[in-house]
Amino acid sequence: MDKCIEIIKGIKAFEEILEQDVIDIKELQKLAFNGVPDDKGLRSLVWRILLHYVPKEKSARESTLFKKRQLYKQFIDEIIVSPGGPADHPLNISPDSSWSTYFKDNEVLLQIDKDVRRLCPDISFFQSATEFPCLEIVNSNGVKRLHKRVEQSVLKYSTLERRGLGVAKIVNSNGVKRLHKRVEQSVLKYSTLERRGLGVAKLSNEIRRSESITTGDYAPLNEGCEAHWEVVERMLFLYAKLNPGQGYVQGMNEIIGPIYHTFAIDANKDYREHAEADCFFCFTNLMAEIRDFFIRTLDEAESGINYMMSKLSECVKRNDRAVWDRMERQELRPQYYSFRWLTLLLSQEFSLPDVERFWDSLFADPHRFNFLIYICCAMILLVRDDILSGDFASNVKLLQNFPPMDVSLILNKAVDISTR
């Protein structure tokens, strides 16, 4: 009961701030730092504000959103819908030839396509249909669909099976691609695992991931429909096209994923309808702050990933010398585990709801992303006993597959470290 009252009070506190004519950002940060309630699309709006997309002046909100959403529509039209095939000759070797651009784009697209089809496989969300597909694209007889462009090289058997294409091929495949074969195989896999008595607990994470995959594929949907992963693919392609200096780097899918998910499940229909456009700009703003993690030539720069990793190492050293010594002695380098933690803002380490809770605090951190260092340090300190007793291999495994843990435990520890 008390908990209920707490939650209602929490929601009310947010609503009051969000109703202000000019939102007090500092107050909002303070509040959001302790977590944004899942209810009433609050998180979705708060993130839009903290990521500097929705202006703090209430009067400017509508018009800004309208303008940005129009702009996004224009991006889609200019970059994806309007261009026909390249106009000049395919053998034109000039670097500016539209064919050369087309082929280069396809390479980027191929990479994006591979990655969006392996985004958050442990939930079905990204494989399901969006309520608001891009109509010009989904009703184009497949012509405008991005994945169509790279289909030659990425079309998977699973896709073939789902869509019932190339039946003759499947029939003539010695059963390799028949559905029941796959089922047989996976049954076999489990029994083999059991027989061999392999560490079930340690595998559970990966099996959980793969189980959900066998039930749902990242297959393109029929004409008129569009899966959420296709929406993500479009946003990432537009981002790569509009930011040619940076392009697409693996892992960006893991950054855009949680933002899009939060926006696309908003309780407010209007916001849900524009989840794609809003997410695109929020992602762009977020990337402006963390893009250096994704740029190889900036690895050594003060904003680069190596500097972040050494900051983390320093933080551990300051707070738990014994653990730090142990990891040093084992030559357990920060890049073995924290490269991914930091680059992806922990999005591959925890389940989606937990990631969203962590991101409330990260986005609310006025000195972004100091608090990320404290969270990572807290994670290490919370498994210190295991690290102190484990050998190199078990410690790398532990940190690369961080055990499920109560988010608030980690966050409290991180706050504790930050105030020391």
Add this chain to the structure above:
Amino acid sequence: MAKKTYDLLFKLLLIGDSGVGKTCILFRFSDNHFTTTFISTIGIDFKIKTVELRGKKIKLQIWDTAGQERFHTITTSYYRGAMGIMLVYDITNEKTFDDIVKWLRNIDEHANEDVEKMILGNKCDMEEKRVVSKERGEAIAREHGIRFMETSAKSNINIERAFSELAEAILDKTAGREADADAARIAVERRPSRAPPARACCS
């Protein structure tokens, strides 16, 4: 401190373009399991498997790397310590095969000179999508004097074999360096009552 439960430790590295199936190959080998969709590898991942070769327990410490260019500064730092490198391409994707040359250059630049190499043409179960013939794979391997195999993590073709051949090649080298007397020592060491080995700490 945990007792050492193996005789030798080999460090292996998997490299190759993004999406060729490195993680799937490793997962098939270490856990005998296959899934079509893995989250993409960011930076570097890690698995351990102990195999038995010629009566010796060999612990394979296998590092799985991200394929995309961006991660090369991170991943190339692992080349130096590797005793064996598996270079993977996808037989249904021409570019991943073309890039083999680039990966070999990377190995030359960053790995130990005597590192054992092997080229794997993965996804060989997808015959109707094949664009790189087995002959071309064999040719490039021959040209560089490297072992070659076509594999399928999905259909479990040659995965076990690839790892044992690579491990065996490393074992040959290691054995060659050891004095003959060592063979006898190892035989003694493998008795249950063996004395704790010198390097019991990190694996």
